[in-house]
Amino acid sequence: MSVSPAEVLGVSIVAGKDVIGSAGSVRARTAATGEDVEPTFGLLDLDQLDAAVAAAADAFATYRETSPGRRAAFLEAIAEEIEADRDQIVGRAVLESGLPEARLSGEVGRTTGQLRMFADVAAQGDHLGVRIDPALPDRTPAPRPDLRQRMIPLGPVAVFGASNFPLAFSTAGGDTASALAGGCPVVVKGHPAHPGTGELVARAVARAAARTRMPAGVFSFVLGAGNEFGRALVSDPRIRAVGFTGSRAGGQAIVEVAQRRREPIPVYAEMSSINPVVVLPGALDGDVDGLASAYVGSLTLGAGQFCTNPGLVFVPTGDTGDRFVTAAGRLVGEAIGQLMLTPEIAEAYARGVADLAATDDVRRVADGLAGDGPGRPAPVLNEVAASDVGRVEREVFGASSVVVRYDGVDQLASALAAIEGQLTATVQYAPSDVEEARRLLPVLEDRVGRILFNGWPTGVEVCHAMVHGGPYPATSDARTTSVGSLAIERFQRPVCYQDVPDELLPQAVRDDNPWALSRRIDGTLSLGERDR
Template sequence: MTFTPHGKHLIAGTWTGTEETVLSDPAEGAGHAFSVGTPDLVDRAARAAEEAFWTFGTTSRATRAAFLHAIADEIEARGAQITEIGCAETGLPAARLEGERGRTTGQLRLFAEHILKGDYLDRRHDAALPDRKPLPRPDLRMMQRPIGPVAVFGASNFPLAFSTAGGDTAAALAAGCPVVVKGHGAHPGTSEVVAEAIHAAIVKSAMPSGVFSLVQGGNRAVGQALVQHPLIRAVGFTGSLAGGRALFDLCAARPDPIPFFGELGSVNPMFLLPDAMAARGAAIATGWAGSLTMGAGQFCTNPGIAVVLKGPEAETFAEATRAALSESGAQVMLTDGIAAAYVAGAAQMAAQTGVQDLLTAICDQRQAKPFLYRVAARDWLGNHALGEEVFGPLGLIVVAENAEEMAAVAQSLKGQLTATLHMDAGDTPLARCLLPVLERKAGRVLTNGFPTGVEVCDAMVHGGPYPASTNFGATSVGTLSIRRFLRPVCYQNIPEALLPEDLV
């Protein structure tokens, strides 16, 4: 059955329209009218979230786990609708949407099981020592408690896993925090279906209606109203460096500053060491081309830079990469704006001093084709613009004269989500020199693989030093992400009858 969006906002259990509407711009088919978000809707949603927090924040872990499972169930029940509208809006293939839906429901269920174990509470108890000299010690108990309503900004490139019911929302709900989502304009219909699933789970689970709200679209004033609302206690964001930094600054400028957990961008450099290049440089090139073009390069972990040592192996690698990328056809990008920014970024890259074109293309409107460039490390080190992210299937090969210059490239990097070493056993001494640098630059360091593909599990870190993210001590993927929306509270000499259930 074809899904037709109603185009309304979900505010504390009520589907609400506004006078102003905007027509969506899908990759396929006709657009639909969606009500435009307003600061007033944000205020109503935030107030409802605060009211819901007094109930939801004190629910048992078992109750919240059942709620997370219910959301996953309702999303799965709407799988066909989600795939239909998601493919039409984004241009992503059905297999990608179905896989992302599985990741979304999977992380909801993972968080449910994780909070049932209780380890995330980090409970501690120092028993009273009334006879200690020279001073007695009181009874001290500590545990993590939810912080309150959380704002989440939907991402353009992951309409499910990083949007309405994605990782930020799932983590906040698992922690006991109500959520207000600002839907992304690239996929409002997908957001609507998922919001319907969450609403159905709220009703079935008898949760307070304000535990979740969706405000669709709107101009910058809507996002500003959300991060500056006095009842919002934290913000989760995945998006551009410029947009994220503007919201981060607004959070910091509040009378009561709040944490902004933004994932803003990364070029995810790969360092190809000499023995690995000699043994399998062509195979690495083919793998890089596949990772670079996956999803039209619209992944936050897209490996945009390959650092190699000068020599015949570097030439072989460059040619093998060019050949592999040449076989990649045009792919639809998520929005017209993203496609235009990609073409502009490629043109800016080509105009930089010392940059050599290895593969160029003509991109037709929303269609993207890969670009490949090469530059000497000395030119890369002297031009910070070459280290900026170009969102799309664009690769840059940085050629270092020697190991010392390769290490200098590593030292010069800004914060990254990932960094990769391609190495064989004989490369261990050089890798040993690079690893301490890379672990200071990135949240995840890997060997002999490609960073596209982020496992949702206990050990994953999806974050890194700025500008990869605004809080390098946090992750937006994996069970550790729940800790972003908790704070430690110490209870001193509190009678057991008053203590939270989890602390007794």
């Protein structure tokens, strides 16, 4: 029997080979109805998982030293192979996630664009961070040895994708692309909410690896059951870092496992965020209805299932603030619930909304309309005084938001300074607000990874200056980002070579600079070929 390369077989893909799991099976479900869809997926047992990790460790020996050009070719090939199966991937992802076709088609573009950006980053090689301090044999009182530094990849990386971006934050998403670009093999734990989408993407990655002659173990896609499987992956001594996007509880559990290892490893978990938006008084002097409309648009986009959903909106007390809240309430009241990613997510949303309703001093501003069919709960808008913001400071994943009424910039600054770490903060601003904004900026910098003015936080650009990160509990490690080219630096560490003979020096740190890299020589930066 010959199968189309883009057919879902219900398998894991371990080092380029289809593997039927022998620890039971599961069905994928449609997001729309929760009904099972074909085929049955086999779940790997721990020995099968071990084989994937072993293959990754094995591949690391050669993959870590691949040249910038070869690594870029691999990433480019992944983008091409995904594009070759675009229709099948989008079709399957629509079925499994319930997200609209246009959105998922766009997400393919985001995913391949991200892979190509990391191909460029790998080719440029600036992440290698080469530093050379040449020997000073005549220095007194003691000569200086020859010292060279480069970043080396940490080793095999475990990736746990997200349900809300079945492509861009999953199998071949940002974590995978940046780890591969940095020289780390990847073992992706397939997400149970979109196993077929994962398998199709994984097959594309495996084809790209074969086509560009990468070691097969450079990538595996493993489907397994439950927490034990994930714990085994994170605990494996050959795994050297973890990328995770998901819930706070899930991220914290992984962090704990990683810290309890004999040799703890970095975990980059992007967990939860309610993304405060600050409406300054001057911003309400303009088009209040337009502002409210943009707010509700951001809130309800994709059923509110974005890490950057605006969950907390600070609005001044008083008449113009009231007008904004009324306008937003009217729009939320008219908004229709969209299909959520899974029945469990819809249920968690309902619980979160009920919790808010039962919270003292929280006023319901508006209830939207439930959508037609199950799993399409109504959007909700609540309101609270700034002095009570602590009561509502929790993520309700979905189209739920809370307006926080503040009385002057002092109260606003205090409330913002006290919130937990967040991915983003947004300021609605007019030039007349300049003093208030100047005062708030350092407060926001302390609490978030990205500050936006006069926009909305949903929509994260994939580029060099992006930060999709922030203080705990937005992420488990605020010193980095999971989106944008800086993300490659998560998976490496520096090594210094002292008086290492020429014949043994890694390519990156040789005097003749065969990879034409940017380098810091005696502390002064010189540009490589691709930076000139």
